Amino acid sequence: MSGELSPIDKAKFVAAKRAAEFVQSGMRVGLGTGSTAAWLVRCLGEKVREEGLRFRGVPTSTRTAELAREVGIEVISLDEAGWLDLTIDGADEFDSELNLIKGGGGALLQEKIVATASDEMIVIADAAKHVETLGAFPLPVEVIPFGWTASQALLEEALVTMDVLGRKTTLRMNGERPYITDEGNYILDLHLSRIGNARQLAMLVNQIPGVVENGLFIDICDRVIIGYGDGRVETRDINAGTVSEERVEFVEDDNLFRDI
Template identity: 90%
Template sequence: MSGELSPIDKAKFVAAKRAAEFVESGMRVGLGTGSTAAWLVRCLGERVREEGLRFRGVPTSARTADLAREVGIEVISLDEARWLDLTIDGADEFDANLSLIKGGGGALLQEKIVATASDQMVVIADAAKEVETLGAFPLPVEVIPFGWPTSQALVEETLVSMDVMGRSATLRMNGERPYVTDEGNHILDLHLGRIGNPRQLAMVLNQIPGVVENGLFIDICDQVVIGYSDGRVETRDINEGTVSEERLDFVEDNNLFRDI
């Protein structure tokens, strides 16, 4: 079955498979949102079924919660957990400092809250997500629906004084209607091309009226697990300054791959 996966899905799978090994029984674990995080949830579900792993998961979106329950993971809210041992999530981009752009899946607000309520955050990604400078991927900014065109205008005006290449913002759509987050908000995607100072931009954006949160994750990620299509997995720890590499074998599993 694994032979039917595309190279990019193989890379996502091995990264998720390796990161799933970080979870131990008794932990409270944040579960990210997106295609790579979905692989993680499936891998953890396999460990629940095959190894008897018992932990409580705090999902960062309704769709992650649905998938987690489907594969047998106990789901609780962040209010119930209060604090987490670990959060594992994907990223749309990451750089050498493990600064991230997240929010392509529309769950950046819950993802950032959960990640910052954790002892550690581990990012899982395929190698294509690594960039020298953040910004090629559109930066999501969550805004309240009331007066969103005004918020958009204020954001674009603010970008004039920022170290970025592009300055346009577009409202994310879901068909003919604006995309709506789990919190009932909208998302502006900022087409910046390059972000020269992510820390400054993150702070400035959150001062704009109507902006709830932005998709720049600065000083939040502790480790990144990078998957490659040939089964190699590289793990970088920003705190320890270590890099390790190993190779995982693809094992056919009809349950794990049934939705692919």
Template identity: 85%
Template sequence: MPADLSPIDKAKFVAAKRASEFVESGMRVGLGTGSTAAWLVRCLGEMVREEGLRIRGVPTSARTAALARDVGIDVISLDEAKWLDLTIDGADEFDPELNLIKGGGGALLQEKIVATASDQMIVIADAAKEVANLGAFPLPVEVVPFGWQTTQALLSETLEAMDVMGREITLRMNGERPYVTDEGNYIVDLHLGRIGNARQLALILNQMPGVVENGLFVDICDRVIVGHGDGRIELRDINAGTVTEDRMEFVEDDNLFRDL
């Protein structure tokens, strides 16, 4: 096992490597955004170069698109693909029902569109992302810049009637300026602590004028692959109701680590 990788990076790598085994030639694959999804893109790139894997990838952000092209994956738009066989992405949190909070990387809108346009979604994560109840990670909500402060006030008022522990709302910043998504929108983060009813909250948030999308992914994920720093892997299948375990051995000269 490469000595310069932290346990958390090793956990992300083994989860991504295991998920790559679900990808077959001819597939149209949604490619997620974030540090764990970046490992998946690298794994798939190696399969393209070394094994002749032929896939078309639909990235969920500009930075994922750039990485995919760099590693040799054929990149197309969702409009070109029309429908996907599989999407593989990370998550900021997942609960026992495989409901998710996503959007820590700022790409929640494209991520949700791509995931829901897929036959199945696999989430790859390290064990720290597992929670009993969603909400410890701030819930991202993408909003249009016009009147965003009014939208934030409406969100605050709405949260008063929701089953949540906290109600603080902050505008995500990029230095001294608001963070801007690939679609030109802002993100406000809801610091809720605990979400009692994720499905209800997701529906109510998306009914609000000014809200584009929220980071609650409910009934979208089919499998979660959890990686551990010692090479252990857990695969949880919500449809089959199964949990399987495996272990991955590392080699010092793994191609994926040569340029890290």
């Protein structure tokens, strides 16, 4: 039931519900990964079942693909889609220029490929994800398992020349074993505290041997929809330079909450 949701979950839900309105029948839509993106998939599933919405979704992880199929969304691969009309995803951080840190859920590689193969990217988030400067959230970097310690050492050496506050790097773990991405890779989390020049850092990190991709999404997001616990949503459009606010209504017996 919606009344049992925490304020943060309510914020995620209203942002997701507002973003779902951008999806139209016939579209090819990238579906993000993470807790906020999961709300989006549920909202879109409801529109499929109750409103007859018909679109094809390209998930950015096996978790999202499983949920999408469960709620009745037609799932295809990016290769089958060719190009996407829209991608909707969450973010771990975003700044005033709508640059992002993503990858907390471990799907940054597929997320970045899908987002850049789209005409538009919409990010859905709660207000706590907005920061003045990126970097408080650890920056995920996906690396191949072979020689990962060498890649880590090279990353730490490169960070000495960067405008960052911290330089600690850690291997992401899943219990006692390294976390494995859908592509069979490892993730190094960079604890930087503050990133002075995100664009420069993103370019440098991707030049390190063994690095597959990093979680900085620069000039990729077009619009961010911010949810609040009281039902308000704020939409920021970086291309139009506009900010709008409205309220999303939802009812206590909404079917979306039956299994929450």
